[in-house]
Amino acid sequence: MGKPYRRILLKLSGEALMGNLGYGIDPTIVQEIAAEVAEVVNSGVQVAIVVGGGNIFRGVKASAAGMDRATADYIGMIATVMNALTLQDALERMEVQTRVQTAIAMQEVAEPYIRRRAIRHLEKGRVVIFGAGSGNPFFTTDTTAALRAAEIDAEVIFKATKVDGVYDSDPHKNPDAKRYQTLNYVHVLTQDLRVMDSTAIALCKENNIPILVFDLSVRGNIRRAVAGESIGTLVGGFCEVS
Ligand SMILES: Nc1ncnc2c1ncn2[C@@H]1O[C@H](COP(=O)(O)OP(=O)(O)OP(=O)(O)O)[C@@H](O)[C@H]1O
Ligand SMILES: O=c1ccn([C@@H]2O[C@H](COP(=O)(O)O)[C@@H](O)[C@H]2O)c(=O)[nH]1
Numbered sequence: 523m524g525k526p527y528r529r530i531l532l533k534l535s536g537e538a539l540m541g542n543l544g545y546g547i548d549p550t551i552v553q554e555i556a557a558e559v560a561e562v563v564n565s566g567v568q569v570a571i572v573v574g575g576g577n578i579f580r581g582v583k584a585s586a587a588g589m590d591r592a593t594a595d596y597i598g599m600i601a602t603v604m605n606a607l608t609l610q611d612a613l614e615r616m617e618v619q620t621r622v623q624t625a626i627a628m629q630e631v632a633e634p635y636i637r638r639r640a641i642r643h644l645e646k647g648r649v650v651i652f653g654a655g656s657g658n659p660f661f662t663t664d665t666t667a668a669l670r671a672a673e674i675d676a677e678v679i680f681k682a683t684k685v686d687g688v689y690d691s692d693p694h695k696n697p698d699a700k701r702y703q704t705l706n707y708v709h710v711l712t713q714d715l716r717v718m719d720s721t722a723i724a725l726c727k728e729n730n731i732p733i734l735v736f737d738l739s740v741r742g743n744i745r746r747a748v749a750g751e752s753i754g755t756l757v758g759g760f761c762e763v764s
Contacts, residue, residue, distance in 0.1 A: 527748060529568040529644060531676035532559070533667035535683040536574030536605055538738040546577060547608050556612035558744040559649065563618055567748055568644040570674055571651045572667040573609060575601035581659065595659030599626060602663060606653030607631065619648040625657030625666075637673050644674065664718040668725035679731055680747045681718065682738035687755035688717045703752075704761040723757070732758040 534555065541548035563569050581595035603624055610620045621643045622632040632653060633639070640650045656666045664681070671679050688710065689699035707727035711720055717735055726733055736743050736754030746753050 526565075527567050527677050529570070529674065529676050530562075530748065531667055531671035531674070531679045532569060532571045532744065533664060533679055533681045533683075534571060534573045534605075534609070535576065535681075535738055536578065536602065536663070537576040538682070538684055539573075539605060539608075540577035547605065549612075552608055552612045554741060555738070555744070556609065556616055556618070558742065559613060560616045560618045561745055562748050563647065563649055565748075568647070569649045570640070570644060570670060570676060571606075571609065571649060572655075572663050572670055573602055573605040573651065573653070574663040575599070575605060575655075577601075578604060592659040595661075596626075599654040599657065599659075602655055603628065603632070603653040606651045609651055613649055619646075620651060621648055622651045622653050624654040625652070626654040628654075640670075641674055650674075662719050662722065664722040665725065668722040668729075668731065671731050672725060672729040676731065679726065679733045680744070681733055681735045682744060682747075683717070683735060684738070685717065685735070686737035686740070686753075688715055688735050688757065690715070692716065702755045703764050704756045704758070705763045706759060706761045707757060709763050710757060726757070727759065730759050732756060732761075 539547050541551045575598050578601035579598045581598040584594035585591040606622045610622050613620045623635040624632045625635045627634045643650045652670050655663050687701045689701050691699045693699040707723050710723050734756050
């Protein structure tokens with residue numbers, strides 16, 4: 523096992539929260555994720571979470587169907603707040619202290635995003651869940667994860683998603699796609715590997731934040747990632763393409 527992490531940013535796929543339901547939130551999956559996060563927090567690691575909204579609403583999809591893109595994206599951001607509150611509830615039922623901070627003010631339900639306050643919560647051992655993405659349309663929660671990781675000085679981004687790593691093409695479209703174990707930001711950008719959007723990758727590259735992409739549906743993977751076990755695909759500045 524490598525050196526333990528001090529502070530991590532966990533990016534949770536919205537879509538993964540729906541399990542086999544096709545839409546919305548599967549409470550069993552949320553509970554399982556919360557239990558893994560609780561274990562990591564109780565081991566002394568500071569955990570910040572950015573959660574997606576793809577299980578409820580995606581701006582690009584609605585805009586392709588004719589909706590104004592910015593309006594659709596605001597709906598998408600609000601969808602992420604529903605996921606954030608659901609996670610908060612599951613974590614608090616496991617005695618984990620949490621705060622939700624939103625990038626769009628909704629002070630009746632959550633704190634507004636205040637960077638220094640978020641850091642203070644983390645130092646006190648509270649899980650900080652960032653909702654409403656970056657607060658800006660035309661962005662994604664992956665880019666939000668990169669932005670928040672840089673702001674709070676997280677050592678790594680764990681992208682817990684629906685695939686078990688980064689492939690040389692989309693594995694959901696190409697069954698012959700090959701998975702990488704490690705690769706660098708430049709390779710992801712030049713080969714246009716769309717496991718994360720290019721803005722997110724560029725931000726991580728600028729700030730030298732490694733990203734571990736792994737399958738959220740495999741129970742125990744969050745704990746394994748934090749323990750430094752070899753799962754998924756690691757993307758970093760000096761990583762070889764392997
Ligand atoms: N080269 C690639 N390697 C791996 N996955 C890829 C690649 N290209 C595209 N993908 C797709 O990227 C998806 C993961 O990113 P996506 O942004 O859709 O999910 P997420 O951010 O985890 O979830 P959500 O948007 O619901 O929060 C995978 O489901 C996969 O189909
Ligand atoms: O900074 C952001 C983050 C998200 N959005 C909108 O929310 C949905 C859901 O986020 P995912 O990253 O796809 O899970 C996204 O499709 C956008 O519509 C945003 O506008 N700005």
